[in-house]
Amino acid sequence: MAKKPIGPVRRDFAPWDDPQARPYIEFRNVTKTFGDFIAVDDLSLKIYEREFFALLGGSGCGKTTMMRMLAGFETPNAGEIFLDGQNLAGVPPYKRPVNMMFQSYALFPHMSVEANVAFGLKQEGMPKAEIGERVEEMLKLVKLQDFARRKPHQLSGGQRQRVALARSLAKKPKVLLLDEPLGALDRKLREETQFELTDLQYELGMTFLIVTHDQEEAMTMADRIAVMDKGRIVQIATPAEIYELPNSRFVADFIGDINLMECKLTAREGDVSSLHAPVFGCDIKISQAVDANIGDTVWFAIRPEKVRISFEEPESRVNALKGEVWDIAYLGDVSIYHTHIANEETVRATVANRSRVVERPMSWDDEVWLSWDADAGVVLTR
Ligand SMILES: Nc1ncnc2c1ncn2[C@@H]1O[C@H](COP(=O)(O)OP(=O)(O)OP(=O)(O)O)[C@@H](O)[C@H]1O
Ligand SMILES: [Mg+2]
Structure with missing residues (x-):
């Protein structure tokens, strides 16, 4: 192949x-x-x-x-x-x-x-x-x-x-x-x-x-x-x-910025794997075959630029999380939103500042939804 x-x-x-x-x-x-x-x-x-x-x-x-x-x-x-x-x-x-x-x-x-x-x-x-x-x-x-x-x-x-x-x-x-x-x-x-x-x-x-x-x-x-x-x-x-x-x-953390979530592998069907992240209260479906057994601890890793942040509730609760904005780092070209999820865990989402004027700007303490595509992250077994 x-x-x-x-x-x-x-x-x-x-x-x-x-x-x-x-x-x-x-x-x-x-x-x-x-x-x-x-x-x-x-x-x-x-x-x-x-x-x-x-x-x-x-x-x-x-x-x-x-x-x-x-x-x-x-x-x-x-x-x-x-x-x-x-x-x-x-x-x-x-x-x-x-x-x-x-x-x-x-x-x-x-x-x-x-x-x-x-x-x-x-x-x-x-x-x-x-x-x-x-x-x-x-x-x-x-x-x-x-x-x-x-x-x-x-x-x-x-x-x-x-x-x-x-x-x-x-x-x-x-x-x-x-x-x-x-x-x-x-x-x-x-x-x-x-x-x-x-x-x-x-x-x-x-x-x-x-x-x-x-x-x-x-x-x-x-x-x-x-x-x-x-x-x-x-x-x-x-x-x-x-x-x-x-x-x-180690490599994920060493190169660039990444969100890491500890998960359990819940299902494997060919090239699709399902995970559950208990601390984040989140179900994850990913298009990746994972070399682990059902019930094993694995880690879901996703780069901040691959996480969507929005006021709108996504259609599916899979690959989605509800959070609260607690910090925003404005870097000029991009902004990094640090969002608190239940249990005080944080997930970072990077957004390109495409236009200067935004209809409804996101601010501290706003309730937001974070979501991502099935091929946006990666499952790590060590
Ligand atoms: N001549 C030496 N005698 C004893 N220990 C040494 C000697 N040379 C290197 N070391 C040790 O071997 C390890 C690796 O050293 P090395 O110089 O290869 O690191 P490095 O990856 O180049 O680090 P850096 O990024 O800081 O330059 C270090 O812990 C260092 O203290
Ligand atoms: Mg050296």
Whole structure:
């Protein structure tokens, strides 16, 4: 059966769906411990050539450690890492076609921008004329060609970060590891640089592994995202799949905002499942086959933008809830309505502010109905 696509897709690039495709980077059951602390826990992962792969996860979940093992700065306690079919065990960092831009990138303060970018190439013994050309090319790529003679302290934080980026790109490594590469940029420059980076990656045909704390950044840039928790990968999927079909409460809660309701599974008929949420006093019917038994505890998860809020009572009491508005967050483009349901539980509904004037505006303490479609939410079993 053909897989139904979720959200926007880059149709010509999905090697992970191709059983014939050979992974370019592969972690096989890799574990890394520091003393008796397990930083990376039996982790297996496949990344494909030219893929833009993002690692998301809370602080200390093992993202940097994973990258450092791939770059050769840490040795796994167990498991193997392959690159282009080669087992990397025993291969020193400088012999790996991998470059890493560190979380706390450090430019050489006494060197000019161009000398910083040229540094690695000189060490490699590249001829002088070639170095000059490459540095020029790289500075052009990050739009800093006019800043070549400046010293790092004469640059803004964002410009410095772009120098670090140019430096890590200069050797044109097959694989670039970027650990929080845009952390120092303001929102606007961050967005611009995100686009520059994706263009660059595409032009140079490189494979990117990027760590970010910013889930929007991961969503806009990556082909696939891995969500990590405590040294393990919880889910690997495209941004749209991660958002629309999280595989657990952890992922659902980690990415974006979501309403979670504890339920009992009450019926299963083919691709339709029925749930009851006792605390919310609500019956839910969803077009999803659920892998659980009748009577099992499951969770219904629905994004606030998929919840309708209205004064009008819906025709059916299934997939509907009565509530009271107790808080409204006006964000300009959208408003988020926090509604109290019986038992003081809350459900959030996001409404796009389509027009400035509304016939009957919703206000605090208003009684409202919340409802949703049978395919709007997702049932989680863990
Ligand atoms: N050299 C080390 N010695 C001991 N513990 C370490 C060492 N390096 C990392 N750790 C621990 O391993 C865990 C994972 O660290 P890592 O740097 O990979 O986290 P991270 O996911 O990159 O976090 P952040 O988002 O904060 O950068 C942390 O708990 C950290 O304290
Ligand atoms: Mg880190």
